[in-house]
Amino acid sequence: MNQAVKMGHLDVVQWLHNNCPKNYTTDAMNYAAESGCLEIVKWLHDNRTEGCTTDAMDNAALRGRFEIVKWLHNNRTDGCTENAMDYAAENGHFKIVKWLRENRTEGCTMDAMTTVAKNGHFEVVLHDIELYPHPSLRFWSARYPVPTRGRCLGRGRCDDRDNRGSTPIEEP
Incomplete structure (x- = not known):
């Protein structure tokens, strides 16, 4: 079967x-x-x-x-399990991540955010940082640069021209 x-x-x-x-x-x-x-x-x-x-x-x-x-x-x-959101985030299925956040309680792991950023799915990272300002997410964003329109979340150098001169988020 x-x-x-x-x-x-x-x-x-x-x-x-x-x-x-x-x-x-x-x-x-x-x-x-x-x-x-x-x-x-x-x-x-x-x-x-x-x-x-x-x-x-x-x-x-x-x-x-x-x-x-x-x-x-x-x-x-x-x-x-929290794997559902981890897997969706890691593969750029942003609609599923958003829906899981709104309808389920399992959440995701911080390891998922690192993988998400490495895979270039910055909209997923920003969604979590902006909507769920948990201290661990803000600390994570201070360690890993996330290029965004008009700002840079992180201590690392963001190479996109819109982010020059932006201020990173400070560690808690």
């Missing part, structure tokens, strides 16, 4: 369910969520009892499967 799920073959998943009704695992729904197969996720939810784990939402966020993240949140109780 897992291979059929990964390939997005709902008809094969249904056939296996009807003809080989052995005990499957949570891997099926987890893989469907990660693969972006919302119809399979819904079908498994309605027709199987195994459910999924937090890996489903975490890996859907990793792959940018926004509709699946929202569906899992609204229809399942398994939730996610």
Whole structure:
């Protein structure tokens, strides 16, 4: 079943369910969520009892499967871990990061911010720094330069011309 799920073959998943009704695992729904197969996720939810784990939402966020993240949140109780926001941030899925911030409580790790900045997704870093002015984020921004329009967040040199003469945020 897992291979059929990964390939997005709902008809094969249904056939296996009807003809080989052995005990499957949570891997099926987890893989469907990660693969972006919302119809399979819904079908498994309605027709199987195994459910999924937090890996489903975490890996859907990793792959940018926004509709699946929202569906899992609204229809399942398994939730996610802070990996969901870390993965979404690290891969530049800003809409998912914002949505997770507004709808979930797991948060993210500070390591994610470093990876986000290194990957050039500065809008994600700025979103967290501006909307969630936690001291650890401000300290982080003082150690890692984040170029922005008209200012530089960080002690390092920002090479973009709009940031010349800007003042970095001080450490707490």
